[in-house]
Amino acid sequence: MPDDPPGDPRRFGTWAFYAAIGRAFVAMCAVVPVLFLVEAVDVGLGYDLDLAGGIIPRRIEGLDGVFLSPLLHADFTHLYSNSVPLILLGTFVLAAGFRRFVWSTLMIVLVSGLGVWFTGSPDSVVIGASGVIFGYLGVLLTRGLVERSWWNFAVVLLVGLLYGWQLFGILPTDERISWQGHLFGLVGGVAAAIIFRRRRFDPGERKGPVLTPPV
Template identity: 80%
Template structure:
């Protein structure tokens, strides 16, 4: 039997419960399944010489490149590009997904749109932008913001871990001369912050105590 308030079973958002660890494990398995799909897409792109990165990426300021807002996170310039994104995508995505599938899907959509449209409006018209790094920075933004807006010790712990592992990557939101879309990183981070606020878990107040006995009648 599982008693209310015991560390087993219970709330998947509460650190230390069986439901919490089960949710984290399922999220990790799901994110590990996403990466092979990205590798399959890249393999088909290379094997068929389809040049998907060039035809379905974001081309800033051009209408024919607007559809890349939705497609570009699933495409990469080469396998090295994909390798570099795989581990942070799995790690950060696991923590975001563990908080709930619906929140994860909606948050990911917001990040893709904000990051992609930000690149389309501000990027160089002579470039083609592909890659999941905007989504990765979006997940980083979610985790950095969620600990504050949800006031959870667990989320603060995640923020500390993420900060130690990937805090240095925040430099990627600054303008650079390298072949890196800092706009995608910056707007991805902003999209993640917005998603963490909009889709935050509401704190449920304690129920009012039941009244016993006869009601008190005020004296006039």
């Protein structure tokens, strides 16, 4: 089998790989100021956006929060705590391809949000991007398994060393934290990594069934 081309962005160590990481990092860094702008508007409106766009479990008026809640945060401290892991994890998810990133993000948001809507307390309003963060963690961890990508494992290990204590967020240890959003976000990330995984084909193999001529 011939070696991968030196410009293959999927191959660790190539210039194309590092360029893909760099572009993804810049893109994710551009997302965070948007979240800060949304939070600034929310503060100016007296946090009315949180109630209008948050997930209110098992209430129809809170169903639109499935897609809006990741853009909202309780305060700037909440947003600061999510910004760095969002950039770090999102960079490596995005570097593997824009379309896969978009579809994976949509699945994570949907699974995490609906999980909260069905299982959360109807007296709560759930906001924040932490479900997406746990989803990206699930994507990278599962990609390492299904695509045999050791550098995905390396990223997960790095994040585990930096933010390992936050992994307890998938357990109901603090009533102020939506453990359902974290847990279902992780599940959505695992599912996205499997569904949108990159299939490996040997370029020398024929596509389609192999027909055996009659004897």
